[in-house]
Amino acid sequence: MFTSELEDALSLETRADLIVRHALEKGYDGGRRATVGFCVGVRHARFMTHSLNARSHTVVAAAVTGDTTPEERRALYARFSDSHDPLEWLFVADVLNEGVDLPAINSLLFLRPTESLGLFLQQLGRGLRLHPGTEVLTVLDFVGMNQPATSALLPLQALSSGTLALQASPGHHATLTWTAPPGCEIILEDRTARVLADLQRTLGRSSATEKLAAAYSALRADLGKPPAPADFTG
Structure with missing residues (x-):
């Protein structure tokens, strides 16, 4: 999908309502909010800015x-870092991925899809600077790394100190389990948890199929011909 099409799909007031509701509900740690939202493009960043400014003085x-x-x-970074300035939300596009140090950040909003794990970690790193009075970074991901769909699991894989596993119980949907890093908590919405569990299950099946295909290819190469039942009888 092109950037302009993504901006059209993401620049919706109903979506902005959802983003603001969750951002206010989840809150932030520190004396004042200092939230950065990563947008898909210039038009999307401007839309989010106008949408929030129109809501309240x-x-x-x-x-x-x-x-x-x-x-x-x-000038904007200086205002954002000033604890007495009312500027508490920055919506960015094509900037702030690296090379900018804003320790005041205490909340991040992922508002755009990405295929790059490196970019995801760079953006996450914007909020990991130490800052007096702030001990917790709140990160809200509203899109996920879903292009391709398999990338949706990458943030969990990157942040988990162990492997992702499916845990099934009779009469219930399989749940995805992982081990969060020390001092961290990862909370998934119920629907997101179900989607990721289904995706992990599908990937597991694909992995098994790939292993069978590789074993068949190796056996065929060893025999010099397609294997037949007679090849397995003594």
């Missing part, structure tokens, strides 16, 4: 994109 958001001049960026 007490909500102040700004967009920082590749079109923002270096001087404007520095």
Whole structure:
């Protein structure tokens, strides 16, 4: 899907309502909110900024994109880092992936899909700087790494200190289990948990099929011909 099509699909007031509701519900740690939302493009970042600013006089958001001049960026970053400034939300596109240090960040919103685990970890790292008065980073992922669909499991795989496993119980859906890093908690919405469990199950089946295909190919190469029942009788 092209960027313009993604922006059309993601720039919806109903989606903005969902994002704001969860962001306010989950909250933040520290004296004031300092939230960065990663958007798919310039238009999406501007949409989210306008949507939040239109909701209340007490909500102040700004967009920082590749079109923002270096001087404007520095000014916005300074305001965002000032505990007395009302600017508490930054929606960014094509910037802030690396090379910018904003320790005040205490909340991240993933609002765009990505195929790159490296980019996901870079963006996550924006909120992991130590900052006085803040001990917890709140991360809300509203999209997941779902292009291709198998990438949806990568954040869990990256953050888990063990392997992902399916746990089944009679009469219930299989659940996906993992071990979060020390000091971390990963919470999935019920629907998300079911989707990821189904995906892990599908990948497990694919893995078994691939192993059978590889074993067949090895046997065929060893025999020099397609195997037949007679090849397995003494």
